[in-house]
Amino acid sequence: MRPVYIASDNIITSLGASTFANMEALKAGQIGIRMTSDLNLFPSPLPLSLVDSELLEEQFLYILKYYKKNVGLTAYTRLEKLLIISIHDAISQISQNFNDPGTLFVLSTTKGNIDLLEGRYKTQFQHRRIYLWEMAKTVGDFFGFANTPLIISNACISGIMALMTAFRYLRMGMYDQAVVSGGDILSEFVISGFQSFQSISSTPCRPYDIGRDGLSLGEGAGTMVLTTGIEKNSGSLVRIGGAATSNDANHISGPSRTGEELGFAFTDAMKEAALSPGDIGFINAHGTATPFNDEMESKAIGEAGLLESPVNSFKGYWGHTLGAAGLIESVASVHALQDQMLIRSAGFESLGVSEHIRVIAANEKKKMSSCLKSASGFGGCNAAIIFEKDNV
Amino acid sequence: MNQVISAYSGIKPGQAWVNGGIEYRDENFITFAEFIKPFFKRLNLGYPKFYKMDPLSKLGFIASELIFKHIDLDLYDKKRVGIVLANSSSSLDSDLVHQESINNRSHYFPSPSVFVYTLPNIMIGEICIRHQLKGENAFLISEKFESSLLFNFVNELFLNNRVDVCLTGWVDLLKEQFEALMMFVEPTGLAITEENSGMLLPFSEETMDDLYKKM
Numbered sequence: 001m002r003p004v005y006i007a008s009d010n011i012i013t014s015l016g017a018s019t020f021a022n023m024e025a026l027k028a029g030q031i032g033i034r035m036t037s038d039l040n041l042f043p044s045p046l047p048l049s050l051v052d053s054e055l056l057e058e059q060f061l062y063i064l065k066y067y068k069k070n071v072g073l074t075a076y077t078r079l080e081k082l083l084i085i086s087i088h089d090a091i092s093q094i095s096q097n098f099n100d101p102g103t104l105f106v107l108s109t110t111k112g113n114i115d116l117l118e119g120r121y122k123t124q125f126q127h128r129r130i131y132l133w134e135m136a137k138t139v140g141d142f143f144g145f146a147n148t149p150l151i152i153s154n155a156c157i158s159g160i161m162a163l164m165t166a167f168r169y170l171r172m173g174m175y176d177q178a179v180v181s182g183g184d185i186l187s188e189f190v191i192s193g194f195q196s197f198q199s200i201s202s203t204p205c206r207p208y209d210i211g212r213d214g215l216s217l218g219e220g221a222g223t224m225v226l227t228t229g230i231e232k233n234s235g236s237l238v239r240i241g242g243a244a245t246s247n248d249a250n251h252i253s254g255p256s257r258t259g260e261e262l263g264f265a266f267t268d269a270m271k272e273a274a275l276s277p278g279d280i281g282f283i284n285a286h287g288t289a290t291p292f293n294d295e296m297e298s299k300a301i302g303e304a305g306l307l308e309s310p311v312n313s314f315k316g317y318w319g320h321t322l323g324a325a326g327l328i329e330s331v332a333s334v335h336a337l338q339d340q341m342l343i344r345s346a347g348f349e350s351l352g353v354s355e356h357i358r359v360i361a362a363n364e365k366k367k368m369s370s371c372l373k374s375a376s377g378f379g380g381c382n383a384a385i386i387f388e389k390d391n392v
Numbered sequence: 393m394n395q396v397i398s399a400y401s402g403i404k405p406g407q408a409w410v411n412g413g414i415e416y417r418d419e420n421f422i423t424f425a426e427f428i429k430p431f432f433k434r435l436n437l438g439y440p441k442f443y444k445m446d447p448l449s450k451l452g453f454i455a456s457e458l459i460f461k462h463i464d465l466d467l468y469d470k471k472r473v474g475i476v477l478a479n480s481s482s483s484l485d486s487d488l489v490h491q492e493s494i495n496n497r498s499h500y501f502p503s504p505s506v507f508v509y510t511l512p513n514i515m516i517g518e519i520c521i522r523h524q525l526k527g528e529n530a531f532l533i534s535e536k537f538e539s540s541l542l543f544n545f546v547n548e549l550f551l552n553n554r555v556d557v558c559l560t561g562w563v564d565l566l567k568e569q570f571e572a573l574m575m576f577v578e579p580t581g582l583a584i585t586e587e588n589s590g591m592l593l594p595f596s597e598e599t600m601d602d603l604y605k606k607m
Contacts, residue, residue, distance in 0.1 A: 117491040133535040151533035154513045168548045193507035249520040253508045379517030
């Protein structure tokens with residue numbers, strides 16, 4: 001089987017529109033979650049992590065000119081703009097041709113253009129734009145990708161599942177490279193839904209902390225370009241080692257009581273990568289900061305024998321970005337691995353879960369060759385993926 | 393040929409099939425709810441959780457139950473049973489219900505029991521809960537039924553040794569338009585029983601296209 005390397009990437013969140021900007025912000029401990037009053041999003045102020053709209057429009061205008069697209073800013077939805085900016089940044093870092101049939105395009109999202117259900121966009125876009133396949137096609141056609149987009153919509157594990165799917169297709173030789181992108185925007189739809197569950201914290205979220213009382217929502221996009229055109233051990237790049245998903249079969253909106261199922265996703269991913277718990281340099285877990293999620297994750301980490309591995313969550317920086325989270329947080333994990341750095345888990349002070357996981361309380365240098373990224377979501381789904389660096 | 397389809401089911405307005413034979417027929421209905429409720433009762437499953445599900449999950453749940461009447465799931469390691477489903481309209485049917493509940497600020501009533509169904513993979517969760525299936529699961533989206541999308545995904549699960557068996561299919565519902573095709577995929581050696589020995593179908597894009605057309 002061919003090794004699958006990460007050739008380039010991008011992150012767009014409240015903290016910036018490039019991987020570099022986001023990594024600098026994480027290392028500096030900047031929090032992108034801010035108290036927001038926006039009547040289009042929610043009737044009362046809430047802490048949210050939003051992408052700066054002016055920056056978004058400015059960048060998108062530049063890209064329209066770059067690709068010589070003779071259309072106005074209103075031809076694309078907010079999510080399409082995010083995804084297009086993210087993909088452009090990732091593919092323009094490398095010189096490959098992306099328009100041949102050997103390039104797979106995978107897109108992960110939970111709600112796509114869900115804001116189009118609101119009355120205010122009724123005349124601007126055709127009705128079919130609400131469909132995920134039409135949104136994905138619009139983004140794919142912008143770049144002239146040859147293949148129909150492969151669309152994953154599997155709740156909060158969508159992003160990891162998109163990477164896992166591309167990894168499997170590439171290593172078996174179905175395609176030579178893949179553009180894997182994920183995005184979700186904040187909308188009244190999503191915020192009102194999470195609020196109805198009473199799962200949104202009134203302050204920026206605090207994963208694994210004793211005082212955690214809910215999640216913070218965020219928006220963003222992330223992209224990874226995966227390639228098989230690199231020989232193993234030939235450079236300092238990071239490759240995907242293994243991945244797995246599982247289902248709790250317990251509850252559609254609450255996590256497993258035991259963590260056993262996420263635990264065996266961890267174990268299966270390690271097995272596929274031929275690694276043991278001692279090899280895992282750090283775990284970037286889902287860490288939404290809801291009481292039940294974080295507790296379940298601590299048990300899963302224990303189940304898989306990973307209690308010695310340092311753990312962090314990036315949700316305290318840019319909130320829970322839903323279908324983008326797996327992509328964005330994988331990119332950040334890969335860069336932390338490349339930089340040989342454990343990044344502080346924002347919002348954490350004292351341990352508030354039953355298993356003694358080692359939450360990263362301060363940035364620290366560490367020599368390590370692999371990391372594990374996980375997510376869990378509604379519908380009882382769990383996913384884990386392993387990234388490996390050859391030359392440490 | 394490494395895998396076979398050992399059971400399949402289909403549901404369209406007014407009719408349901410299992411392994412090619414008519415299972416249920418009711419032409420005297422107007423809404424999906426009027427069709428699916430008596431159908432569910434006829435199946436005698438004694439599973440009241442069904443009534444809490446949204447229409448999309450109800451459709452997928454019943455299509456899977458039609459298959460599991462013919463498959464003994466206790467024969468398999470439930471951590472190694474995969475589920476891979478796809479559709480065109482995602483959870484738009486329930487999305488519209490949730491949006492309706494927040495359109496008017498003076499009549500604002502978002503409900504967690506509606507919101508949770510605004511993700512298409514909840515249907516997979518419902519099937520997993522019913523049978524304690526804990527293996528790989530995925531929900532994919534395409535404009536129309538695409539056998540290659542499902543085939544490639546499921547085939548990779550087998551090639552990468554991530555499942556022993558896999559439930560796969562297409563379950564789409566928006567308002568009163570609905571269709572479901574569900575298939576159970578097994579390695580050739582495992583699947584043959586007295587009951588099904590004559591009707592195993594090769595697991596291929598051609599078979600899936602054929603089953604979809606015949607619905």
